[in-house]
Amino acid sequence: MQVKILYFAGLREALGCAGETVELPVGVGNVGELRAFLSARGDSWQTPLSRGNLRFAVNQRMAGPESAIGPGDEVAFFPPVTGG
Amino acid sequence: MTPGAISVQREDFDPGREADALIAGRRDVGAVATFVGLVRDANEGCGVDAMTLEHYPGMTEAALEEIVADAQQRWPLQGVRVIHRYGRLETGARIVFVAVASAHRGAAFAACEFIMDFLKTRAPFWKKEETPDGGRWVDAREADDDAAARWQKKA
Numbered sequence: 001m002q003v004k005i006l007y008f009a010g011l012r013e014a015l016g017c018a019g020e021t022v023e024l025p026v027g028v029g030n031v032g033e034l035r036a037f038l039s040a041r042g043d044s045w046q047t048p049l050s051r052g053n054l055r056f057a058v059n060q061r062m063a064g065p066e067s068a069i070g071p072g073d074e075v076a077f078f079p080p081v082t083g084g
Numbered sequence: 085m086t087p088g089a090i091s092v093q094r095e096d097f098d099p100g101r102e103a104d105a106l107i108a109g110r111r112d113v114g115a116v117a118t119f120v121g122l123v124r125d126a127n128e129g130c131g132v133d134a135m136t137l138e139h140y141p142g143m144t145e146a147a148l149e150e151i152v153a154d155a156q157q158r159w160p161l162q163g164v165r166v167i168h169r170y171g172r173l174e175t176g177a178r179i180v181f182v183a184v185a186s187a188h189r190g191a192a193f194a195a196c197e198f199i200m201d202f203l204k205t206r207a208p209f210w211k212k213e214e215t216p217d218g219g220r221w222v223d224a225r226e227a228d229d230d231a232a233a234r235w236q237k238k239a
Contacts (some may be wrong), residue, residue, distance in 0.1 A: 009138055009210035010221040051223070060143035062206065071205060076140060076208075080224030083137065083168060083209025084121055084180050 001071035003034070008078035014048035024069075030067030031056045034075060053080050085140075089164050090148045092139060094171040097181055099157055104150050106163040113162050113185045117192035120179040123173050125228070126223065132213045137170040137179070141207035144168070151202040158198065159191035166199065168209065198235055205232040 006019040028037045029061075040047040056063045057076040062074055099120050107113045113165060123135055132166075157210050163185035182209050187191040212224040 006140070008140055008208065009212070057140070057143055057208070059139070060146050062147075073108050076143070078140070078208065079210065079221065081205065082140070082211045082222040082224055083206050084204040084228075 003035075003069055003072070003073045006074065007040075008076065009049055010079050011051075011054070011077055015045065028067060028069075030065065031058065031063055031067045031075060034069060035065065035077070044063040049077070051079070054078070055080055089152060089166065090145060091167045092141075092144050092148070093169060093205070096169070096178060097167045099178070099181055099183075102165055102181060103183050106165050106183050110162065110185075111237065112187060114187045115189040115192040116183060116185045117196040118181070118183040119196050120178055120198070121200075123175050123177045123179060125175045127213060130217070130220070132175060132212070132217045132224045134174040134214045136172045136209055136212045136214075138169045138212070139168075143208050147207045148203065151199055154197050154202070159186060159195045161186050161191065161195055164195070164199070166203070166205070168207070171211055178207065188203045189200060201228070201231045201235065204228045 001010055003018065004021050007015050007017055012018050012063050016062055024034065028034055035049055039049045055078050056067065058067050058083065059074050099118060103116055103118050105114060107117045125132055148166055152166060155161065155164065161184055163179070167181040169179055182196050183190045186195065188223040207227050213222060214221050
């Protein structure tokens with residue numbers, strides 16, 4: 001299945017990527033599995049994505065590592081928010 | 085929620101005009117509480133000349149609408165207005181505006197603080213400061229999480 005992935009703020013800068021559309025292999029069905037899949041691309045992905053305080057959203061709602069993802073979903077990775 | 089209650093914009097806003105608009109033509113409002121957040125000239129001992137606010141278009145508006153809806157569930161509110169800016173903002177610039185209208189001050193004060201506390205922990209905005217040593221992403225503060233968490237006990 002295909003999903004759209006977005007990266008924000010310091011994470012976007014560390015990865016050098018604001019977003020991408022990715023074809024996921026069978027076995028990647030939630031946010032935590034997607035994170036592991038992206039981390040396997042190498043150190044430049046593994047290091048930024050291993051930050052303990054990373055936050056997630058699925059279809060623009062806050063999500064957790066166990067949140068399911070499906071075809072066409074929009075998944076976002078970002079640092080803790082600092083607005084206001 | 086009344087239309088136009090939430091704006092995410094680059095442009096500045098006029099707090100007085102926004103507060104007036106909230107109560108225009110109404111006679112049932114007894115209190116308006118407003119909050120304005122500004123770009124401070126220092127953070128964690130570092131000089132700050134300006135900052136750039138990034139956000140997640142779409143999710144930002146949805147998160148703010150949910151926070152306002154939560155506030156309207158908790159208190160009898162007659163009007164709410166939330167404005168949050170993004171882009172580059174210099175020291176002294178207005179960042180955020182929250183105004184809450186209610187019959188009495190208790191609900192207005194409480195709802196205004198509630199909205200700010202959840203905005204700081206749930207709305208997808210990120211600040212990058214310009215300091216003499218270069219750009220620096222602002223770290224989330226534990227105190228902000230604590231401020232939002234205390235509302236759970238008061239429910």
